[in-house]
Amino acid sequence: MDIIFLNPVFKEMIWGGNRLRTEYGYDIPGDDTGECWAVSAHPKGDCTVRGGEFDGMSLSTLWKERRDLFGGVEGDVFPLLVKIIDAKDDLSIQVHPDDAYAAEHENGALGKTECWYILDCDEDAQIVIGHNAKDKEELQEMIAQERWNELIRVLPIKKGDFFQINPGTVHAIKKGTLILETQQSSDVTYRLYDYGRLQNGKPRELHIQKSIDVIRCPYQESLEGRKTQKLTCGELTTLVSCPFYTVYRLSVNGREELTQTEPFTIMSVIEGSGSIDGTPVKKGDHFILPAGFGTYEAEGDMTVILSHL
Numbered sequence: 001m002d003i004i005f006l007n008p009v010f011k012e013m014i015w016g017g018n019r020l021r022t023e024y025g026y027d028i029p030g031d032d033t034g035e036c037w038a039v040s041a042h043p044k045g046d047c048t049v050r051g052g053e054f055d056g057m058s059l060s061t062l063w064k065e066r067r068d069l070f071g072g073v074e075g076d077v078f079p080l081l082v083k084i085i086d087a088k089d090d091l092s093i094q095v096h097p098d099d100a101y102a103a104e105h106e107n108g109a110l111g112k113t114e115c116w117y118i119l120d121c122d123e124d125a126q127i128v129i130g131h132n133a134k135d136k137e138e139l140q141e142m143i144a145q146e147r148w149n150e151l152i153r154v155l156p157i158k159k160g161d162f163f164q165i166n167p168g169t170v171h172a173i174k175k176g177t178l179i180l181e182t183q184q185s186s187d188v189t190y191r192l193y194d195y196g197r198l199q200n201g202k203p204r205e206l207h208i209q210k211s212i213d214v215i216r217c218p219y220q221e222s223l224e225g226r227k228t229q230k231l232t233c234g235e236l237t238t239l240v241s242c243p244f245y246t247v248y249r250l251s252v253n254g255r256e257e258l259t260q261t262e263p264f265t266i267m268s269v270i271e272g273s274g275s276i277d278g279t280p281v282k283k284g285d286h287f288i289l290p291a292g293f294g295t296y297e298a299e300g301d302m303t304v305i306l307s308h309l
C-alpha cells in the first residue's frame, strides 16, 4: 500500500515572511507567505497528490472517490487541515466558533478547534491565548473601550511548546513564530482586533458581534498533560487527544517498528530525514498513511508530527 504524499498550497498574508522557503525549501509565491496548507482538502486550498497511483488528483477528489483509503470514515469533507504558519508579524486577535454556531451562522461550515506546535520562535516570542474578562458584560465593556492590553492574556513561548485552542478561545500568533497547526477543516475566523493595520489602504474586516457571541467567559485554561512513551530508538509523545483529533510527536533515531491501525494517519516531518518502509522522507514532507497500512519501519534521524481522528 502506497504512502500518499501531498503538494502544499501557499497563502500570502500581510503578516507572512519567507521562512517557508529559507527553512523548508518550498517554492513560495513571495516574501510575505504566511501559510503552507500542507494537508488540506478545503475548497480554499485543496492539496494534490504527489507521485504514485493518484498523482495530480486533489485530496478532496481522493476523499470522495476512494474512501476506502481513509478507512471508510463518513463525512462530506476531509475533516482535518494541517498548516505551517510563518508569522513575521503579529496575526490579528481572533476567535473561532464551535460546530453548532458555525452551522447556524456560516452556511453549515464546520467550527474550528485547532492546536499549535511551536516549530521555532524568537527568544522573546509571545503568544495570545485567553482573556481576562470575568463575564460577557466586562468583555463587551473592555472591547468597546479598546482596552486590548488589559483584555488579552499573553504568554512567553519556546520551541517545542504545544497549545490546544478550543472554540471560543481568544488567540493570536505573534511575530517571530513558526507553527505547525492541526485543525478541523474550517476557515471560519472572527477577527476581534487587527492593531489598526491596513491592507491595500483599508483595514481588514472585523467581526466584533460574532466574536462577543462565541468568546467563552471567563476563560478557562485547557490543561493538557503530555504523555511520553519510550520506544526502542526514540519516543512517542501524545500532545493532545480531543473529539476532533489526536496529535503526537514522534522522534526516531535509528530504526523503529510502528503500526498504523487508524482509519488514516497524517504525518509531517519537521526535523531531519529518514524513511518509511524504505521510502525516503525529509523535513517539509507531508503525507498520509492510508487505512490498512499496518506495521511499518521508520528509520533515520527525524522528528515527525502525527495526527489522526
Ligand code: ZN
Pocket (backbone or CB within 6 Å): 094, 096, 114, 171, 189
Ligand atoms: Zn485560529
